[in-house]
Amino acid sequence: MNYWLMKSEPDEFSIDDLQLSKDQKTAWQGIRNYQARNFLRDQVKQNDLVFFYHSSCKVPAIVGLVEVSQAATVDMSAFDINSTYFDKKSDIANPKWIQVELHFMEKFNRPISLKQLKADPRLTNMVLVAKGARLSVQPVSAEEFEHIMFLSR
């Protein structure tokens, strides 16, 4: 079992949008960064647990918990010319981009803000709080996971 943190801009797709989605599931498409892609392709497995993070918004924060309901499949949006995620350099015979499927689990009563995460001495090694961290899919340690779950209660 691995733990992850995935970022989403709530104006684009929020935890509420996920909760309201059909079967409370969504295809996590549009990852166009190689490091994040490699995590999705090689390490994110079914039943892994994922913190859902809201970025580029008023209060950046971990807002809930989701699970991986399906591991890596080809992100077909890269071949859809009408999609904002269209990538003309991706060859359908040799797909470049990967998606997973996420399933809603819970929305935290107490979201944990970036400010709070940064101030917590037990979370100083989190990828999220590292200087210049822009990864939209990033690993979370078991210790970090347990502590953040504790903070959310």
Next chain:
DNA sequence: GCCAACGTTGGC
């Protein structure tokens, strides 16, 4: 393979 120019992310 170097690296300057350009594009993107995301907090503030």
Next chain:
DNA sequence: GCCAACGTTGGC
């Protein structure tokens, strides 16, 4: 909206 910190592109 600004801009620092990254990532990517493409000429050489």
